[in-house]
Amino acid sequence: MLQVRDLNLRIGGLRILSDLSFDIKDGSITGLIGPNGAGKSSFYNALFNLFPANSGSIKFDGIELVGKTSDQINHLGIARTFQDSKLLPQITVLDNLLLGSKYLNPVNLRRVFFGHKTLKEEFKNEKKKAMELLRKVGLENKAHSLAKNLSFGQSKLIEILKIFMYESKLVLLDEPFSGLFPEMVKVITALIRELVASGRTIMFVEHDMRLIAEICDHVIVLDAGSKIAEGTFEHVKSKPEVVEAYLGN
Ligand SMILES: Nc1ncnc2c1ncn2[C@@H]1O[C@H](COP(=O)(O)OP(=O)(O)OP(=O)(O)O)[C@@H](O)[C@H]1O
Ligand SMILES: [Mg+2]
Numbered sequence: 001m002l003q004v005r006d007l008n009l010r011i012g013g014l015r016i017l018s019d020l021s022f023d024i025k026d027g028s029i030t031g032l033i034g035p036n037g038a039g040k041s042s043f044y045n046a047l048f049n050l051f052p053a054n055s056g057s058i059k060f061d062g063i064e065l066v067g068k069t070s071d072q073i074n075h076l077g078i079a080r081t082f083q084d085s086k087l088l089p090q091i092t093v094l095d096n097l098l099l100g101s102k103y104l105n106p107v108n109l110r111r112v113f114f115g116h117k118t119l120k121e122e123f124k125n126e127k128k129k130a131m132e133l134l135r136k137v138g139l140e141n142k143a144h145s146l147a148k149n150l151s152f153g154q155s156k157l158i159e160i161l162k163i164f165m166y167e168s169k170l171v172l173l174d175e176p177f178s179g180l181f182p183e184m185v186k187v188i189t190a191l192i193r194e195l196v197a198s199g200r201t202i203m204f205v206e207h208d209m210r211l212i213a214e215i216c217d218h219v220i221v222l223d224a225g226s227k228i229a230e231g232t233f234e235h236v237k238s239k240p241e242v243v244e245a246y247l248g249n
Contacts, residue, residue, distance in 0.1 A: 001026040001201050002170060007056035009039075009046045009225075016042045017225045020056070024170070024218075029196060030203045031212040031233070034222035035245055040205045041083055043222070044172050048073055048080065060170065079168035083175050083205075085155045089148035093139070093158055096147050097130040100165030126165070133161045137187055153184040160191050164198075171195055173204035177211055189215060209237070221245070 002024040009017040017039050024030050032040050045051040047058055048070045058065040065073055079100075087096045101123075134140040137157055142150065150158065156176060163171050176192070177185050192215065196202055206212055212219060213233045221229040221236050223245035229236040236242050 001061060003057070003059045005057045005059075007043075007046060007058060008054045009042060009051055010054050011051065015225055016051070017046060017053075020222075020225070020227055022220050022227060022230060024201060024203055026201055027196065027199075028201055028218055029192070029216050031216035031219040032203055032205045032222065033207070033209075033212060033219060034228075037224075038222040038245075039225040040222055041174055042225075044080055044174060044205075047078070047172070074166075074168075077167065077169035078172065079163050079166045079170075080172040081159045081163065081174055081176060083178075085152075085159060087147040087150070087155055087158060090146060092144050093134070093147055093150065094127070094130055094143040096158060097133065097162055097165055098126060100162040101126045101130075130161075130165065133164055137161065137191075153180050156180060157184065157187065157191075160188060163195065163200075164191075168200060170201045170203070173202065175205050175207070177206060177208060185211070209233075213237075 004023070005021050007017055007020040008015075020039075020043065032043065034040055042051055046053050047065060049065070049068060050070060053066050056066065060073075060076055060078060063076060065076075065078075068076075088099070131140060131143060134143050139154060139157065142154065147155070147158070160173070160176060173192070176188055180188065189211070192202060192204070204215075216233060219229075219231065219233050219236050220227060221239075221242050223241070228241040228245060229239045
């Protein structure tokens, strides 16, 4: 599904990613791990062309992503969450979810305003879908609250629910569990499994090795911008390079 080949990223003369190559298989859950500053978030940023790669290739279902804009990459079917919340604080939780809808764009909004029947129906369905998602995690009573009033854990939950609104095939999550209470970790784990059951492929960045062991079927380890190990969690955890990378920090 995703093929990364010899990806290099430099920012201001600093090597952030070096000759990075790996594959993500269709339907898998891949963990991307490594010490702080290893380049995990930078890889996501390079994939979305927020940090343009200096060389190398990232192919998604055979289509080259390097050189495409974030919007084009989104439209090809890749969604992501960020390490810090990107919810819009001054609009409602429901409207934040609807921002994930493929129907929401200025042209469609104008059409609905002028009475486009089919689109109006689609918007209604999208709203229903968003409300069902909120109900699933017990947050339906927050639908009309401003996003700024959500707790930290609730915001993370909404960011993941937003992914369900996108028709994405590949989902990149950046530390979806960090700073959460155990109950919330369980809810998010269940949501991730549901994303996979609904046909999505997942990559997620995480520091908690128990969660990596529990959820991932494949793990990629980065250190200082290079891949130092890859395989099952059992395989990578015992590799001397991996132990060294974590102990050295
Ligand atoms: N916008 C930027 N400008 C310059 N350097 C950056 C920028 N963003 C990240 N870096 C550098 O790139 C390297 C990798 O950072 P990155 O945020 O990708 O690490 P990470 O693996 O996600 O770490 P963490 O686990 O702490 O989130 C670090 O040395 C960081 O200082
Ligand atoms: Mg990061």
